[in-house]
Amino acid sequence: MARVYQELEQVLPTLSKAVYSQPADVLAAPKVTVRPLVIKGRPCYQMETFKDNKAYHKNLEAEELLLLAERELEGRYRQVLLVSGRESAQYVLRQRGDYKKSSSSPSLPRPGGPESHNRTKEYILREGENIPALVDLGIFTPDFKIVRSRYDKYKQINRFIELVDQELKDYPGGEISILDFGCGKSYLTFILYYYFGVKRGLEARIIGYDLKADVVENCNRIAGKYGYDRLRFEKADVSCDLLSQEHIDMVVTLHACDTATDFALDYALRHGVKYIFSVPCCQHEINSSIHKGGQLDILLQHGIIRERVCALLTDSIRTAVLQSRGYEIDVIEFIDFEHSPKNIMLRARYTGKERRKSLEQALELKEKYGFSQKLLELQYPEKT
Ligand SMILES: C[S@@+](CC[C@H](N)C(=O)[O-])C[C@H]1O[C@@H](n2cnc3c(N)ncnc32)[C@H](O)[C@@H]1O
Numbered sequence: 001m002a003r004v005y006q007e008l009e010q011v012l013p014t015l016s017k018a019v020y021s022q023p024a025d026v027l028a029a030p031k032v033t034v035r036p037l038v039i040k041g042r043p044c045y046q047m048e049t050f051k052d053n054k055a056y057h058k059n060l061e062a063e064e065l066l067l068l069a070e071r072e073l074e075g076r077y078r079q080v081l082l083v084s085g086r087e088s089a090q091y092v093l094r095q096r097g098d099y100k101k102s103s104s105s106p107s108l109p110r111p112g113g114p115e116s117h118n119r120t121k122e123y124i125l126r127e128g129e130n131i132p133a134l135v136d137l138g139i140f141t142p143d144f145k146i147v148r149s150r151y152d153k154y155k156q157i158n159r160f161i162e163l164v165d166q167e168l169k170d171y172p173g174g175e176i177s178i179l180d181f182g183c184g185k186s187y188l189t190f191i192l193y194y195y196f197g198v199k200r201g202l203e204a205r206i207i208g209y210d211l212k213a214d215v216v217e218n219c220n221r222i223a224g225k226y227g228y229d230r231l232r233f234e235k236a237d238v239s240c241d242l243l244s245q246e247h248i249d250m251v252v253t254l255h256a257c258d259t260a261t262d263f264a265l266d267y268a269l270r271h272g273v274k275y276i277f278s279v280p281c282c283q284h285e286i287n288s289s290i291h292k293g294g295q296l297d298i299l300l301q302h303g304i305i306r307e308r309v310c311a312l313l314t315d316s317i318r319t320a321v322l323q324s325r326g327y328e329i330d331v332i333e334f335i336d337f338e339h340s341p342k343n344i345m346l347r348a349r350y351t352g353k354e355r356r357k358s359l360e361q362a363l364e365l366k367e368k369y370g371f372s373q374k375l376l377e378l379q380y381p382e383k384t
Pocket residue numbers: 053181182183184185186187188209210211212236237238239253254255256257260
């Protein structure tokens with residue numbers, strides 16, 4: 001029997017992240033994330049809550065956090081992840097109200113900690129590199145050191161750029177035009193602009209789309225501040241608004257919520273976009289529409305397994321649709337599970353060779369298990 005708030009108290013001195021997800025209570029926010037932070041030299045913990053696609057922040061002292069964890073979070077979330085210097089541990093809520101530790105793995109060395117000399121990985125974007133927009137976005141300190149609590153984000157964008165770099169090594173000079181769907185605070189968008197414009201010396205033209213007017217406004221302000229005149233952000237709902245009608249070479253998505261990823265992939269297919277880099281997230285659509293119907297029923301019996309199977313099925317169907325439309329795909333582990341559980345990247349390039357076998361299998365599964373999958377419906381309305 002485990003009480004998560006007591007486990008949290010134990011690991012608090014080396015906590016790097018706590019995530020409460022899958023609310024068991026309709027009034028609870030969909031997700032709560034806690035990270036350590038230093039404000040004006042004082043350590044504290046920042047609690048981030050998502051509601052209606054918007055993030056809200058609250059800074060707490062250690063005692064306040066523990067009290068809140070005990071009184072307001074305990075028992076209200078089906079899953080809790082605690083990542084600390086000791087381990088990365090996952091807890092699952094049991095029916096009787098306590099938690100079961102469902103998995104744990106020893107932590108990897110992190111920067112700033114005693115083991116940081118083990119960190120041998122050479123990133124494309126190095127700590128100390130003069131990337132001022134990263135300071136505005138809170139990833140770098142003013143002297144270009146990584147902000148400790150943003151290390152996961154730094155790792156993610158570096159990995160993204162690494163995978164783009166591998167694919168576009170031989171991209172000829174000149175121009176490149178990119179759309180980022182669901183760009184949010186736009187760490188990746190700014191970095192893509194920096195990577196192509198400054199490091200590769202290309203004429204990069206990038207548009208980031210997001211639903212949230214305030215983040216779009218802030219990103220445009222930062223782009224203006226550094227004279228990034230070919231980088232702009234637009235408030236748009238990518239599922240229904242009119243998006244760029246100009247030639248686009250690359251579409252990217254990084255954790256664009258649920259079906260926003262499908263609208264990005266659909267855009268790419270309809271506009272003959274050559275390169276796609278997509279790291280999907282929260283694939284709820286199949287999970288909420290699938291019913292039992294055959295040999296795969298065993299995979300649908302238990303909530304966690306069902307959720308993971310549905311997420312993998314979603315990405316398998318997206319892959320099949322892309323292949324059927326002439327794209328070659330790599331399905332790549334984007335980042336260690338410890339840094340983000342949303343860790344699959346679909347990397348695609350148009351070759352014109354259309355493969356339909358997996359699509360037929362996907363349609364058969366859809367017929368049998370009755371689920372909805374947005375990309376399949378957008379691309380093959382007559383068959384769905
Ligand atoms: C989890 S955030 C990821 C942000 C960013 N790509 C990153 O990785 O830091 C997902 C973003 O997608 C945006 N989003 C979700 N649905 C959208 C839609 N239909 N159209 C435009 N943006 C959308 C949300 O507003 C949110 O900022």
